[in-house]
Amino acid sequence: MGGRPGGRSGLKSVSAYELQKAIRRVNREPAAxxxxxxxxxxxxxxxxxxxxxxxxxxxxxxxxxxxxGVHGLLLRPFSIIHQVSxxxxxxxxxxxxxx
Amino acid sequence: MSLVFAAAISHAPGYVxxxxxxxxxxxxxxxxxxxxxxxxxxAAKVEALVLFTSExxxxxxxxxxxxxxxxxxxxxxxxxxPWLKMERTAIPGDAALASEILALAYERDIAPGYAHELExxxxxxxxxxxxxxxxxxxxxxxxxxALASPQPSPRYCAExxxxxxxxVRASPKRIGLIATGGMSHDPGEVGHGHIDExxxxxxxxxxxxxxxxxxxxxxxxxxxxAGAGAIELLxxxxxxxxxxxxxxxxxxxxxxVPWATGMGLMTFQPQDAERP
Numbered sequence: 520m521g522g523r524p525g526g527r528s529g530l531k532s533v534s535a536y537e538l539q540k541a542i543r544r545v546n547r548e549p550a551a552x553x554x555x556x557x558x559x560x561x562x563x564x565x566x567x568x569x570x571x572x573x574x575x576x577x578x579x580x581x582x583x584x585x586x587x588g589v590h591g592l593l594l595r596p597f598s599i600i601h602q603v604s605x606x607x608x609x610x611x612x613x614x615x616x617x618x
Numbered sequence: 619m620s621l622v623f624a625a626a627i628s629h630a631p632g633y634v635x636x637x638x639x640x641x642x643x644x645x646x647x648x649x650x651x652x653x654x655x656x657x658x659x660x661a662a663k664v665e666a667l668v669l670f671t672s673e674x675x676x677x678x679x680x681x682x683x684x685x686x687x688x689x690x691x692x693x694x695x696x697x698x699x700p701w702l703k704m705e706r707t708a709i710p711g712d713a714a715l716a717s718e719i720l721a722l723a724y725e726r727d728i729a730p731g732y733a734h735e736l737e738x739x740x741x742x743x744x745x746x747x748x749x750x751x752x753x754x755x756x757x758x759x760x761x762x763x764a765l766a767s768p769q770p771s772p773r774y775c776a777e778x779x780x781x782x783x784x785x786v787r788a789s790p791k792r793i794g795l796i797a798t799g800g801m802s803h804d805p806g807e808v809g810h811g812h813i814d815e816x817x818x819x820x821x822x823x824x825x826x827x828x829x830x831x832x833x834x835x836x837x838x839x840x841x842x843x844a845g846a847g848a849i850e851l852l853x854x855x856x857x858x859x860x861x862x863x864x865x866x867x868x869x870x871x872x873x874x875v876p877w878a879t880g881m882g883l884m885t886f887q888p889q890d891a892e893r894p
Contacts, residue, residue: 591846
């Protein structure tokens, strides 16, 4: 279903639970947002994430985070609070589907 | 008969938060349509509303997902989004009506979840802003899971809707039903910006014809093929189940590219007839 609208969220199970939980906290909780902004490596180190997930989170690699299974309605708000344009966000997640 | 009003309305954030990005003709059409719905609701002297609605990780997360959650609070608050350009406000709930719906649903082995506290995001607040702008009409939200897979089937949603309809028809209150969300859109996903107008118009025609069998025959995957957000049309199918036999009028449809959403607004005429 690569590239097809709704192909992922509509049909596949959402995974990467701890990763998505962390991103939701950054999106919603000012304290978590501040901690992530101040020291993303420390923030990620305290989480039960794979090395791949940690690296993607620390680098705010939207394409990789999307490929790892982060839901678009968590990931796009995460990108917005980091001042990422819609076009840049879409380029990143679309590239992740073809790489 | 106390089902006195029924409508469906899409809830794209752009409808309120970045209104003027839409072409003027589309914006005017959709605002006029919302006003038509509001006037019909007002004329029906609605005393309580049941909303089949969606949320976007506002209350629920993957630690616990239910196919449907019925709000049974006395008061709700929203919106959760500070950027929505809506003042945060309190909305009265109808816990008694919610409990009646729950009781009948459990008796029929449908068993939705329930919550004594919910916050509303744009999915519920935008329809309320347009249809009950004073936010005084008591509401019962029924939040269908349109986010995390697996989502409830259209058949489940229609059956839950049927229980809602049966409670509403037996109620002494004058009750309105509203379905929110859809139509085709793929927010935050690779298809963001894609609008499947052919899909939307086919779905609208089925709703207008009251073709409950065709609506129940969709799979979640069928809906998702028109964008992850099109799965919110489960709310419309639940409304169809609540009405049973009905016809509908397409008040407006616009494929609004700057809002990245196919926007549909309909009103319905439920038939007070024995259903199969």
